[in-house]
Amino acid sequence: MAKKRRLSNRQDKDKNDVGSARKKSASTSSRVSKSPPLSLSPPSKEAATITTVKTPDGSLKRAFTPKSLSSLPPTTEKILTKPGPSSQITGDEIVMHHQPKHELNITEKQRLFLNAVTGPRKNFGTNHETLRIPSFPPIDITPKDPYPMLPQKYVPMIKFSTRMVARNERIVPKSEDSGKTFNDEENNHEMSDLTPSYSSVAVSFLKLFCNQCNTFDCPLHSISSKDVAVEAAVALEYDKSEEALTYTELAEMETDSSYTLPSPDNDSFIEDDNFSSNTEETATSVEMKVILARMKMICGDDTQLLSAITGGRYSSTLATLDEEQKDGKFITPLAHTAFKSEHLKQDKLNRKRRISKRMETLVGMKAIERSFFRPCSHPDRCSRAANCSCVAGNLICTKQCIWGKFGDNLYPGCKCPKSSCTMEQCRCFMANRECDPDVCGCKCCKNNNMTSSKKKRQLFISKSTVANAGLGLFTKSPLAKGDFLGEYIGEYILTRPVNSLLGNGEDVRAQDKLVNEGIPVAPIDCIREDLHYGSSQPKESPYGFDMTKDLAVDAINIGNKVRYINYSDNPNVEAIHYAVNGETRLGIYAMCKIPAQAELFIDYGPKYPYTTYGISATKYSIQNGGEN
Ligand SMILES: C[S@@+](CC[C@H](N)C(=O)[O-])C[C@H]1O[C@@H](n2cnc3c(N)ncnc32)[C@H](O)[C@@H]1O
Known part of the structure; x- marks a missing residue:
């Protein structure tokens, strides 16, 4: 009986051991995974050792450590890693129990990131991790070309x-x-x-x-002149351009009459030493200077080490700090607030003056004297030497140019007080440029007829009051002098060979260049070259206006109401070229007070001998003509 009781006690103890091991296993597993363990019985004591591990709540728990993988129960997925020093197989997972010393082996940030990617149940960064490792076929990721060929599909x-x-x-x-x-x-x-x-x-x-x-696939500007590599190089420069002027700063510029007018045709425009872009960085922030000063104190005279830490940059700042240290100045953040050296200020001032003077030359230029505008794209700062197409074409850079607001040839915009952009003090207005909210700092601007969506004048088409003139355009309401009536729109026609558009002397069209390089380009020749370019005898249109030296707009096929304005040598409306965001556009404005229901007339220009009605494509030449 006693023997039987002893035996049953031992059986109970064994049962309890197994039961508690199962319980522990289940409780640990349920914390990290909901999938039930596949093995119904724990591995034998020969196949595994039981170790004690610490859980995140600080309590000690026991776990199996298998002695060899072959003794483990089968798993549903292929396990590619060896179990750690303390791990447990629960079906298709390995539950890793890290030792307490590895408890925080990844940062909180990394843990949050991994949890966000894999789901919070994975519990990365605690002392429990569940590795679920699917078996993938090996992938060859050896790059054969920086940009591999497209897949066959x-x-x-x-x-x-x-x-x-x-x-x-x-x-x-x-x-x-x-x-x-x-x-x-x-x-x-x-x-x-x-x-x-x-x-x-x-x-x-x-x-x-x-x-x-x-x-x-824009039909007007053909292909972009921006070069990806150049753009990347310029983006790097942006980061360095702490001294770059903001649009507002540019708008605040004052003119200096002692400065000689620079022009793209003379050498004074080419970068002088004061303005050449310096690849070496100069620390301008107080914090950076304090960091550099501390680095100097740590590294002492070891210039190689300093250079390795800073990547060879800031050497001029470090040299200045050297001088300061020799003078016995103690480097503190406070000392550095006064560190804005005079030469930096002078550089900025010189640059402002230089742009200001360039503005005087370029803003005054009539639209018709301008070339076709394409944003410039070059790795160096805008200058003739850098092959800037804007400088070469006597144009001002816009925000679309590759150097953006850091450009040296940038139109700075105006900074007029409330609603005064239609008066003489507005440099945009005086230069026939529409204000651009991205560039100008003006308030409540009204100098934006073509870009704003404000209500246009009510116009209507009816039979012209001039005999045999066909239809004409009339106004429903009375108009005041200077009122904007609408934009003259139509097809754009190149009036001279397009190689001039490149502006840098290249004799190949940019699009052709791409094609010759074997780069596929969709046909986007919507500009009506056929009308002028290449033909010995230019064709003419009664609906055409010159826009720039190279470009005309023709409303013979496409247009709006404004195309119905008839000719008179005593006109009441006029067409004014406006530079809008770098492009030339044509607006129609009232020249005087015009009563309601009156017909609108415009002067087509001296080249338009007027006879009888009868539109023919060759009868009238485009105003002012092209080169031909
Ligand atoms: C820009 S369109 C004006 C709209 C044109 N009336 C129509 O009905 O389509 C120019 C043409 O109108 C005609 N035109 C314009 N002004 C005229 C005038 N004062 N007398 C006669 N014909 C005129 C000419 O035939 C000219 O080619």
């Missing part, structure tokens, strides 16, 4: 893109002697040989984005 799309170019018949195969052309239908099966790489497609995609209209 995209190839048809690229073929389509190259055929689009082929329709224009302007593409030349890279290899002349290959005898292949994109037009050859027979060679289509060999197209994949000519499939452009991902990088070239990406470049053409970016090139097609018009940064003036902020649209793809």
Whole structure:
């Protein structure tokens, strides 16, 4: 009986051991995973050792540590890692029990990030982690090209893109002697040989984005002149340009009559030493100078170490600090508030003066004297030497130019008080430029007829009061002098060879250049070159106006009500060219008080001998003509 009781006691004890181990296992597992353990019985004592681990709440718990993987129960997923020194297999998971000393082996930030990515149940950073490791086939990620070829499934799309170019018949195969052309239908099966790489497609995609209209495939500006690499280089420079002027600062500029007028045609425009961009950084913030001073104190005279820490930058600041230390000045944040050195201030002032003087020359230029504007794109600061197309074309850079507000040739905008942008003191108004809220600091501006959506004048079309003149345009309400009536819109026509648009002497169209480089470009030639460019005898339109030296607008096919304004040598409205965001646009304005229901007349210009009604495309030339 006693023997039986002893036996049952031992059985009870064994049962309790197993039961408590199961309980512990279940409680630990339920904390980290809801999936039930697959093994119904714990591994034998030979296959595993039981260790004590500390849980986050500080209590001690026991866990199995298997001696060999082969003795473990089968799992549903392939386990690729070896279990840690204290771990437990629960079905398809390994529950890792970290030793207390590894409890905080990742930062709180990392833990939050991992929890956000994997879900909070994973509980990263505590002493329990659940590793769920699916088995993936090995992936070859060795880069063969910085931009690998597109997967095969995209190839048809690229073929389509190259055929689009082929329709224009302007593409030349890279290899002349290959005898292949994109037009050859027979060679289509060999197209994949000519499939452009991902990088070239990406470049053409970016090139097609018009940064003036902020649209793809813009019909007016053709391809973007921005270069991706240049943009990246300039973005780096932005970070360094602590001394760069803000638009508001530029708007506050004062003119200095002692300064000689710079011009792109003389050397004074080319960067002088004072303004050359310095690749070395100068610390301007107090905090940075204090950090550098401390670094100097730590590194002493070890310039190599200092250079390694700062990456070779700030050497001029460090040299200045050196001088300060020699003078026995104690470097404190307070001392550094007075550190704004005179030469930095002088640099900024000189730059302001220089831009101000350039403004005087350029803002006064008539729209018709300007060239076709394309935002400039070059890695160095705007100058003739840097091949800036704006400087070369005698234009002022805009916010779309690659140097943006850090440009040295930037239009600074105005800073007029409330509602005074339609008066003489507004530099934008005087220069026939519409104010741009991104650039100007003016308040309640009214100098934005073409860009604002404010209510336009009510105009109507009716039979002209002039005999045989067809239809004419009339006003419903009385008009005051200077009232804006509408914009003259139509198709844009290039009035002289387009290579002039590049502004840097290149004799190839930018779009052709891309095509010659083998970069696919969609046909976006919507500018009506056929009307002028290339034809010995320029065609003419009675609905045309010159916009710039290179560009005309023609409303013969497309336009608005304004196209119905008839001619008179005693006009009551006029067309004024306005620079709007770098582009030239044409606005129609009242020249005097005009009563309601009156017909509107404009002077077409001296080149328009007037006879009888009968529109013919060759009868009237475009105002002022092109080069031809
Ligand atoms: C810009 S359109 C003006 C709208 C035009 N009346 C219509 O009905 O479409 C210019 C053309 O109008 C006609 N036109 C304009 N002013 C005229 C005038 N004072 N006398 C006769 N014809 C005129 C000419 O035929 C000219 O080519």
